[in-house]
Amino acid sequence: NAGVTQTPKFQVLKTGQSMTLQCAQDMNHEYMSWYRQDPGMGLRLIHYSVGAGITDQGEVPNGYNVSRSTTEDFPLRLLSAAPSQTSVYFCASKVGTDYGYTFGSGTRLTVV
Amino acid sequence: GQQVMQIPQYQHVQEGEDFTTYCNSSTTLSNIQWYKQRPGGHPVFLIQLVKSGEVKKQKRLTFQFGEAKKNSSLHITATQTTDVGTYFCAGKSGGSNYKLTFGKGTLLTVNP
Numbered sequence: 273n274a275g276v277t278q279t280p281k282f283q284v285l286k287t288g289q290s291m292t293l294q295c296a297q298d299m300n301h302e303y304m305s306w307y308r309q310d311p312g313m314g315l316r317l318i319h320y321s322v323g324a325g326i327t328d329q330g331e332v333p334n335g336y337n338v339s340r341s342t343t344e345d346f347p348l349r350l351l352s353a354a355p356s357q358t359s360v361y362f363c364a365s366k367v368g369t370d371y372g373y374t375f376g377s378g379t380r381l382t383v384v
Numbered sequence: 385g386q387q388v389m390q391i392p393q394y395q396h397v398q399e400g401e402d403f404t405t406y407c408n409s410s411t412t413l414s415n416i417q418w419y420k421q422r423p424g425g426h427p428v429f430l431i432q433l434v435k436s437g438e439v440k441k442q443k444r445l446t447f448q449f450g451e452a453k454k455n456s457s458l459h460i461t462a463t464q465t466t467d468v469g470t471y472f473c474a475g476k477s478g479g480s481n482y483k484l485t486f487g488k489g490t491l492l493t494v495n496p
Contacts, residue, residue: 307486312393314472314488315427330483362426369476372417372429373484 274298278363278376285353285383293348293379295363303366304346305330305373306338308359315362321346322369353383386411388475390487398495403460405490407473414476416449416456417484422469465494 279294297304305320317330321340335357337349346365350357360380364373387410397403407416415434419427431440433449433456440447446459456475460467470489 305484312488314390315474315486317483317485320483331485364427370415370432370434372432373419373427374429375426377426 276363276365276374276376278361278379280379281377283379283381285350285381287353287355287383289350289353291350291353293350293361293363293381295346295348295376296344297346297363297365297374298344299365299367299374300343301365301367301374302343303368303371304340305364306336306346306348307362307364308332309362309378310359318348318361350381355383357381358383386475386477386483386485388473388485388487390473390490392490393488394491394493396493396495397463399465400462403463403467403492405458405471405473405492407456407458407475407487409454409475411477412453414453416453416476417474418447418456418458419472419474419486420469421472421489425469427472460492463492463494465496467492468494 276297302323306318307315316332319338321327324343327338360378362378363376366373389408417432418430421427437451438449444461448457470491472489474484474486476484
């Protein structure tokens with residue numbers, strides 16, 4: 273049981289580039305979310321999904337897209353990277369609405 | 385929208401001293417969760433509180449949910465160096481809102 277796997281662990285992008293942050297879980301969890309963590313800001317929800325084919329926006333969705341074609345995978349796409357998107361990104365999953373999240377180890381993204 | 389405020393932002397203690405962090409929501413919560421994040425790590429789920437006035441213990445950690453379900457606290461008795469990290473509360477409102485809103489966290493440092 274690998275839990276929640278995020279790749280890559282580190283990434284440097286140039287302004288305007290696009291990329292996809294990968295997230296996969298092997299626990300058959302229905303709920304998956306993407307959070308970004310910035311110093312002094314805590315964890316802010318970008319997008320979430322309550323099952324395959326269902327996604328919705330969180331607090332800070334602008335500049336990001338998601339899709340959920342399978343239960344296991346929930347990739348986060350940066351459309352045109354900006355320095356303001358420099359952050360640590362965490363993917364998390366849980367089995368149901370009133371359960372605790374299992375977090376991945378994070379992706380540290382720098383946009384220059 | 386829903387806001388979750390957490391105080392203090394930082395707390396430095398001598399090993400053996402007690403520690404408390406407080407969490408306050410602008411709205412009534414259906415449940416509240418607590419997470420711990422070690423420096424450089426990812427958040428790890430500690431516990432969930434659901435009932436008004438609920439108190440739960442995990443060894444030296446005591447978690448409380450307020451009677452009005454708008455506030456919560458985490459108390460650590462006799463801190464140890466292994467308690468170092470950031471403690472986050474996260475609250476969810478009722479109804480069809482699946483989103484979990486995190487507080488900004490309290491960073492605990494322990495002087496041995």
